[in-house]
Amino acid sequence: MNSTYPYIASLTGEPFLFYEMRTTAKLLTSGLDEEEAVAQITADNLFQYPTEKSLTRMAKACIKRLHAMEDVDLIHAIATQPTEIAKQICLYAMMKQSRLVWEFMLTVIGEKYRLKDSSFGKIDLNIYFMRLQEQNDTVASWSEGTITKLKQVIARVLVETEYLDDIHA
Known part of the structure; x- marks a missing residue:
């Protein structure tokens, strides 16, 4: 990508x-x-x-x-x-x-696998998006509703592909 x-x-x-x-x-x-x-x-x-x-x-x-x-x-x-x-x-x-999904999987999920860290929570999504908003004007311009929806979509994808057991992990 x-x-x-x-x-x-x-x-x-x-x-x-x-x-x-x-x-x-x-x-x-x-x-x-x-x-x-x-x-x-x-x-x-x-x-x-x-x-x-x-x-x-x-x-x-x-x-x-x-x-x-x-x-x-x-x-x-x-x-x-x-x-x-x-x-x-x-x-x-x-x-x-989607560059958003590509980078999330590499930087967040990939890093967790590399470190053998099986923990994952909303904080991981929040930190990812917070950093992205700080680094990219386009992402910074998205509404809070859009960011929230994107977090939900990514969390559901992780559940559907069995990276997470449930969406509230």
Whole structure:
């Protein structure tokens, strides 16, 4: 991940999306192109969303995240591998798309693994975002609500990928 890549807060509206990512990956690996996959997701309401607009937006977000990996074998693995493995690959896709997640996983989670420190709490998220706000004007300009939502999304991702046992850890 290039350090010039901007921080984005799109995770507030596009969280982990495991089910959606897997569904999209299956369609793409079945031979559909991107437009056909989006059309099928929308026509059949494969994500079970209330509006066609949200279906289309999330389908395109999934395709963008899948392409961020730049690896068709990993897209195929999301579609076909056991859930635990596919979730780890989805986390990787999220990291490749989001500098925020990439740096969090490397600097916070990676450091905890390196130090064999199994503790994790809200303070870790708070410190990460506080430092980031001090270092980056874009992140500093985000509302407290956006920061809170991003912390929630990251915590849920850690639970879904089994880095944490529960969201209140």
